[in-house]
Amino acid sequence: MTDNIIARRYAKALFSLGLEKGGDELAAYGKDLAALAEILKGSPEALKVFRNPIFGAQDKKVVIGKMMDKLAVGQMVRNFCLLLADKDRLGYLPQIQVVFAELLDAHQGVLRGSLVTAVEVPDARKEAIKQQLESQAKAKLVLGYEIDPGILGGVVLKVGDKVLDASLRAQLSMLKEQIIRGE
Structure with missing residues (x-):
């Protein structure tokens, strides 16, 4: 501290x-x-x-x-x-x-984040994703790209202190919890 x-x-x-x-x-x-x-x-x-x-x-x-x-x-x-x-x-x-x-x-209005995917994403697609996120955030975005086969599919986006987990692993985990609770 x-x-x-x-x-x-x-x-x-x-x-x-x-x-x-x-x-x-x-x-x-x-x-x-x-x-x-x-x-x-x-x-x-x-x-x-x-x-x-x-x-x-x-x-x-x-x-x-x-x-x-x-x-x-x-x-x-x-x-x-x-x-x-x-x-x-x-x-x-x-x-x-x-x-x-x-x-x-x-000060410069820049956001930093990372995009995690299960497989390699082509550069053209990375740029399109970045531009889409910049237009939504209305700020310049510096995005790092990572590959994690453990997420199985989909993406995990981390920008600042926010996390969007749209991975197949997360969806399967939620489905498992619903089945356990009997919903």
Whole structure:
């Protein structure tokens, strides 16, 4: 719980700075944070260094500095990461990036979701489904596609905190419950 509060606080601070600078800067901050979070995902040793109290702020600044040099991040995100090092909060960088991305999506009117099917769907059909959902939601939609043979047929759509389970597995489960109840 505390981790989420800390991540949210820092993400909101960076987000508000980006809003003051303008939309292009805001998007650049999000891109830089996403790149740093991706590197940390691929290098759990660095994340362990950031979370280890044995290493001082200077050691952490050297490590994050090399990462930022490699990615050529902007000055504001560089200063932000150095502040995180000073406050011993670099270990929260992946969570901060997630919260920042959520804030950015909300600001831009973007919804994220996933569509699960039992079999591979052709690209043309995926695009048609996406366009139909965008017109219904009246928002831009970023849709991920997954395959799960366990749903047997149909689709499971997750957008934000809403789930539409129109899978054959769900329908069979409901039918089973009705038979058990004697309906």
